[in-house]
């Protein structure tokens with residue numbers, strides 16, 4: 001009799017809990033776990049008057065079983081607000097499916113496959129959708145679109161008094177972005193170019209040494225990463241990073257930053273677990289080191305005083321005094337760390353993917369080299385960005401490699417606010433839904449790039465047509481769907497700097513060296529490197545082993 005009463009009340013409690021969690025998303029794992037564990041004990045005591053092990057186990061099993069079945073049944077039921085949107089069944093059931101996919105690093109490619117299978121709007125989580133549609137880009141990322149939501153929360157350190165620009169919303173974002181935009185004016189960019197040129201000369205010196213040894217091979221992805229990391233250190237904190245001179249990650253900070261981004265990109269799918277993770281000694285070591293990295297660098301930058309060439313720090317601190325309310329040190333510190341994290345890997349993987357495309361398309365590589373040679377007939381002028389406009393084919397090659405391998409492959413989502421709903425890409429999207437616009441899949445859709453959307457064809461950017469006039473056999477190139485730097489008010493704040501960096505580095509490398517695949521490169525490096533790119537918010541690349549020889 002007691003057992004029956006326990007079964008019924010534990011079952012009911014499971015349903016009540018589901019109703020509660022549907023309205024109140026957990027904000028951490030520890031209190032939620034405590035809340036779930038105490039209930040079977042309390043219920044057993046209340047119903048049976050004692051705490052016998054058998055009764056507690058029976059209550060707990062029934063409670064958890066009913067709660068789980070209720071959640072799964074609801075998420076798969078026709079009553080779920082996203083029931084009309086197709087997608088993989090396991091994705092609809094649990095966020096943990098998203099975590100597993102994120103761990104695999106295969107997210108961008110997998111989303112494309114699912115779009116090919118299910119269509120333009122697919123459900124990729126209990127309350128998440130992914131959309132591949134040109135009009136949706138403006139309505140989500142453009143004016144009056146949606147804001148960032150819970151996915152981005154783990155990208156901020158909750159113990160710090162300020163969030164980085166990546167996590168700010170509304171007016172707070174507009175204010176910070178105004179300062180960033182000033183820091184990216186044409187005048188500021190010219191200063192950054194001279195900072196980059198100094199680092200680029202260091203890279204060329206190091207590569208010259210390597211090129212002296214016949215048949216020597218190098219991981220070009222790694223050397224480019226040293227360059228972009230040091231450059232971002234110069235920009236954000238006025239120097240102090242010396243990966244090029246050290247020939248590696250001497251203090252291990254580069255590894256820590258990469259691990260931090262990777263872990264965050266995975267945990268962002270279950271953002272409520274992060275506060276719990278941060279409480280576990282040992283597990284928060286990476287966050288601790290990142291915190292120290294930020295504060296040490298900020299302290300060093302403040303102490304070092306004004307720089308001969310104005311760095312990004314100068315602008316972010318508003319040392320010119322344009323702002324009514326000056327940015328605080330913690331605000332600039334978090335943006336400095338974000339600059340190093342976001343700016344270095346995105347640029348290095350973009351450059352590596354470009355070199356990969358050149359090596360796998362020798363005919364185009366030869367033409368690019370001729371173009372670079374003719375624009376920079378005097379090798380000493382290769383740092384002059386005034387000539388970038390003349391590098392038409394090289395620029396088209398970057399557009400194409402960024403199209404095929406966008407460094408932020410599946411992007412970060414925007415969220416429909418509570419109490420609102422949207423009609424996007426022909427579908428009703430209910431409140432609280434997170435919407436992804438995955439650049440990798442959008443860039444490879446034949447509706448946006450045609451013919452051969454999966455092929456490297458830089459000429460498509462040089463041919464004129466962008467209209468089909470309803471004739472599907474005609475070429476399509478929809479510039480509005482090029483999302484490598486995102487779109488709208490929160491697009492890449494350093495897009496113009498990044499373009500100059502990519503073109504300057506590529507010109508300098510191609511003007512000075514001949515590149516070939518390393519003879520000892522594994523088949524992965526010579527034929528499948530692109531498939532090994534891991535999507536961890538920013539793309540992670542495997543070794544790209546090449547052999548270089550100095551040109552005259």
Ligand code: HEM
Nearest residue numbers: 165166343346347350408412484485486490492493494498
């Ligand atoms: C090829 C290189 C780069 C690519 C492809 C790239 C791409 C992107 C993308 C896709 C976003 C949007 C992220 C999101 O919505 O979740 C973004 C944001 C951002 N990027 Fe870049 N990025 C590059 C280089 C850089 C560099 C070098 C810097 C710093 C100097 C930088 C600073 C930023 C900032 C501050 C934001 C946040 C803007 C905001 O929220 O208003 N990026 N970038």
